[in-house]
Amino acid sequence: MSLKSTAKRVVSAFGWLPVVSPVVRHRSVRAVLERVPGVRSLYASGWERTHPFDRVHGTDTSGFAPADDLPANEEARAHAFFYAGSQPNVLRTALATLPPAGPFTFVDLGCGKGRALLVASEFAFRDILGIELSPPLAKIARRNAAIVARRFPNRTAVRVAVGDASTFALPAGDLVIHLYSPFGPVLVAKVVAAVEAALAAERRSIYVVYCNPVAGHCFDASPLLRRRFARMVPYGADELGFGPDEADPLVIWQGGPAPSSLAAAANARIVVDGMRAILEDP
Ligand SMILES: C[S@@+](CC[C@H](N)C(=O)[O-])C[C@H]1O[C@@H](n2cnc3c(N)ncnc32)[C@H](O)[C@@H]1O
Numbered sequence: 043m044s045l046k047s048t049a050k051r052v053v054s055a056f057g058w059l060p061v062v063s064p065v066v067r068h069r070s071v072r073a074v075l076e077r078v079p080g081v082r083s084l085y086a087s088g089w090e091r092t093h094p095f096d097r098v099h100g101t102d103t104s105g106f107a108p109a110d111d112l113p114a115n116e117e118a119r120a121h122a123f124f125y126a127g128s129q130p131n132v133l134r135t136a137l138a139t140l141p142p143a144g145p146f147t148f149v150d151l152g153c154g155k156g157r158a159l160l161v162a163s164e165f166a167f168r169d170i171l172g173i174e175l176s177p178p179l180a181k182i183a184r185r186n187a188a189i190v191a192r193r194f195p196n197r198t199a200v201r202v203a204v205g206d207a208s209t210f211a212l213p214a215g216d217l218v219i220h221l222y223s224p225f226g227p228v229l230v231a232k233v234v235a236a237v238e239a240a241l242a243a244e245r246r247s248i249y250v251v252y253c254n255p256v257a258g259h260c261f262d263a264s265p266l267l268r269r270r271f272a273r274m275v276p277y278g279a280d281e282l283g284f285g286p287d288e289a290d291p292l293v294i295w296q297g298g299p300a301p302s303s304l305a306a307a308a309n310a311r312i313v314v315d316g317m318r319a320i321l322e323d324p
Pocket residue numbers: 112118119121122123124125126127128150151152153154155156157158173174175176179205206207208221222223224225229
């Protein structure tokens with residue numbers, strides 16, 4: 043039996059046990075193990091496994107869809123990143139740092155199958171809206187929203203629109219805008235321009251919650267936005283092994299007359315390595 047298939051068998055037998063998984067996925071252990079021939083396969087992204095969120099809710103937000111699956115006629119396809127769901131614990135941590143959700147609309151730019159929207163529905167947002175370029179993913183997101191709405195009829199309803207999120211007209215009022223690396227800097231720059239126009243048009247608070255902020259420099263360059271939060275946010279214990287790492291980089295910007303309780307570490311440096319960002323001390 044080859045080393046690669048042996049590694050796979052070992053991982054499927056032991057690698058995802060709660061006690062072993064955090065050790066195997068720890069950055070320093072991973073750095074050593076990945077150098078062993080064949081063992082890199084041990085570190086498949088984890089996105090392809092059924093996420094505990096889906097097991098609990100009976101939804102379908104797991105899996106991976108390459109950008110090649112997006113509609114060929116869409117101009118935005120050239121800048122699009124793949125579909126993979128974000129880690130609920132990362133978004134919950136982010137939303138818990140913000141003021142009460144009541145007056146805010148939550149907007150997920152590139153909502154995929156809707157996992158972030160469903161997590162947002164745990165908070166009392168005024169409205170919850172996702173925009174997705176892929177019609178099949180948007181259809182799954184709507185189905186997932188219906189499943190969660192049946193289970194939690196008192197939550198704010200989740201709405202999903204098909205379209206290019208970089209040209210989408212932002213709703214009026216206070217906003218929490220979420221991005222989990224949906225696309226590259228060309229389209230992120232358009233989102234920044236839309237946020238600036240929204241702030242100029244109306245006195246309101248806008249928070250931008252950007253997970254894996256590979257184009258975070260576009261928001262940093264805006265004179266109308268300031269950093270509020272920047273941290274590597276750990277996955278929940280049950281989420282280890284269901285994403286590409288054990289923590290995700292998360293940066294929050296704020297614009298408008300928002301209270302500015304800025305965390306000391308909010309100025310962490312965003313370092314980009316391919317499709318992945320990490321945060322380093324400035
Ligand atoms: C990494 S997934 C994030 C999914 C979701 N936001 C979450 O947190 O679970 C990025 C999504 O952005 C979508 N996307 C890429 N470019 C887009 C665009 N221009 N407009 C809308 N959606 C886009 C992709 O199809 C994919 O579903």
